[in-house]
Amino acid sequence: EPEVTQTPSHQVTQMGQEVILRCVPISNHLYFYWYRQILGQKVEFLVSFYNNEISEKSEIFDDQFSVERPDGSNFTLKIRSTKLEDSAMYFCASSEARGRSYGYTFGSGTRLTVV
């Protein structure tokens, strides 16, 4: 069964450093998403991406965050200057289409620890 692949599985970074989280969505999917989950809390939407541009973003997704699809397969989330509160699991997801009748496929996540 097709999978969404995320790397690395765990990243430790110092506060103020830049990090890039990487994702390979399912090949025929057109819509891409990032979510995060702080330990013990809900899964939160960050951003959706389609046709090489952001289609929607949440309040969490401020100027410190950016997304990119640098080639035909990768989808990345960059945090420019990490804060302690950015420590969380980050999940990438993709879907074939954005309509209400389509499901998402999520990756297994990257655990980001900011120290």
Next chain:
Amino acid sequence: DAKTTQPNSMESNEEEPVHLPCNHSTISGTDYIHWYRQLPSQGPEYVIHGLTSNVNNRMASLAIAEDRKSSTLILHRATLRDAAVYYCILRSYTGTASKLTFGTGTRLQVTL
């Protein structure tokens, strides 16, 4: 997305059926009902979705009330691997219709 209400937790014995309820009394006529689950230390996983009719797939069944104000996810024979948090999510029609809004879900515990 419209609001859903689920019990915080449920328990089941292995190999018995499990019925996970969800109330969504403010559902609109065009909202789809989606279910996802999240196993420990994993990303959310799509389970099933429906609009009005009951739905079956290899993972589960979805029973939707006639008035659509509630639905039930049915796991026909629970296994230890089904221990997870189950999320009932309504997907509404909007200009973007692109995001899922997760609540706190139902934590299902499966015991031998």
